[in-house]
Amino acid sequence: MKLKSLQENDDFIQREVKKGTLTITLYYLKSLCDEKRITDHVISPFYEIDGNNEFIDYVKSFEEWAMVKEEKIAVEKIFSGFVILLHEDDIYAVNLDNFEVRSLGESTEESVLQGPKDGLSEKVGISLNVIRNRYRKETLIAKNHTLGKNSKTKLMVLYDNCLCDQDILKHLNNKLENIEVDVLQSAGQLQKLLIDSKWCPFPLFLTTERPDRVVTNLSQGKIVFLIEGSSWALLGPASFFDFFKSMDDPVELPLVGKFFITLRYIALMITLFFPALYVAVISYSPEILKVQFALLIAGSRISVPFPSYSEIIFMMLMAEFLSEASIRLPRTISSSATTVGGLILGQAASQAGLIGNVMIVVIAAVALSIFVIPINSMHQAIRIIRYPLIILGSLFGSIGVLIGAFALIAYLCNLRSLGRPYMQLFANN
Known part of the structure; x- marks a missing residue:
């Protein structure tokens, strides 16, 4: 040879x-x-x-x-x-491979107060060991696949044979057989290969590095994808409401858990519709506000030379820049740099007459409320959807925002994750 x-x-x-x-x-x-x-x-x-x-x-x-x-x-x-x-x-x-892998550490992206702190590993065998120690059921099936012409990446599919829908498994196997990719390195890449619509902004699969979330979803009949070299697992089929569940919820008292879930949906409404409604009300129907509040907003915008929609889009873009900077900068300076940058930017813009004082409050509420949502992949979709809603609000007022909301709900109802409805409300809990 x-x-x-x-x-x-x-x-x-x-x-x-x-x-x-x-x-x-x-x-x-x-x-x-x-x-x-x-x-x-x-x-x-x-x-x-x-x-x-x-x-x-x-x-x-x-x-x-x-x-x-x-x-x-x-x-x-x-x-x-x-x-x-x-x-x-x-x-x-x-x-006799020699795969260097970090020891199991704390999950850094999905923080909890009382739940387990450990995360998954880049080594599929170690992650499977952690999962099997938490889900000791003989019906847990692990199947190996290899994807990537050049990378030959090991992919392991986990599911409970008694709870998982066999039609979903057949649908998944057909998709995996038809996947053609040169290199596969992450859960995000696999998600893009599994979804049908390449332009869908909403995540149709959950990504997590927490073993407890993996085990919870296995017990609900979902499928788990473990990828060699990545500490993130992919879970599906997912519903829209799965992205608003934290692993603290089962640990808290029932009333407390329901309160925090409600708080997340309120935060969703604020971060998604508040900017568009602000533009719609200021531009077309300020009479629906109390007189004192309408005069307060009008007084704060006396020196602003721009219409309300350009004002809020400008500030939201600045907030996006700060958010991206906090991710890209070294961790030792990212928090201080973005905090100081945000304070200076907001104060300087207000003193220069580029934005009103009320606008700073609106942007702060919108920026903070999105971080209440526990799954980061949903943040990105919401950040994108806000801008079309603002444009509709600036063109057609409150009616435009309402039309946008109905169009968004209809679009979400039309989405499918591994053949299952994305807006399936009465899913397993």
Whole structure:
């Protein structure tokens, strides 16, 4: 076996080991395999075990081993962290990979007060271990898939065979068979490949790094996708209301949990419709406000040379810039830089007469309320949808906002996640 396609790699190792008349040749990539494991589990036993057949039986005792018939398969195995053993005319592949992975740490993106703090791992086997320790049911099925022509990414699909809808499984298997991608590295990429509409702004799958959320969704009959190299799991089919549930809710007292859920929907209404309603009321129907409040807003906008819609779009774009800056900047300075930047920007714009004082309150309420929603992927969709609503409010007033709200609800009702309605209200809790 020549393996010519690998000869130019400096980390490719071809190693011949002899013991009397017996010879084995090892082929592997040093960057992917653990050489200490190779010495301890292959080379040392080769010298210690008497007899040719006994050593072959020992190789077959590995947890992950396979006989290889073609050189193409051997190359694929090598790039998956396998060591190829050439013994006489037989070729064997054993998994002795060396995958560096961080230890299980705290979930940083989905903070909770009383729930578990641990997160998933970039290694599928470790994540599966964590999940099985929390969901000890014999009907939990784990299926392996490989996606990506170049990356050969390992994908594991988990589901409860008794609770999961078999029609959804068939629908999913058909989708996975038809996926063609060069490189797959994250849960977000997989979500884009699974959804039908490429222009849909709303997330049709949940992404999470919390094992407790994974287990909760498994118990509701949903499917979990674990991707090698990513600590984020993909959950589906998802409904719109799943994105407003925190893992603190089951821990809190029932009344407290319901209160916080209600608070999140109020925050959704504020961040989604408040800017558009502000523009609609100021531009077309200020008479619906109390006289004192209408005069207060009018007085704060005396020096503002722009219409209300351009004023609020300008400030919302500034808030978007600050939000993106807080993500891209180094963590040591991001919070202080964005806080100081926001204060200076708002005060300077108000003193310069570019915006009214009431506008600062509106933007602050809109910016804060979106962070009450626990799932970050929903934030991005809401941030996009706000702008068409503002445009409708500026063109047609309150009627335009109402038309936009009905159009948004109709669009959400038309969405499907793995064939299930996105606005399914009476889903499993």
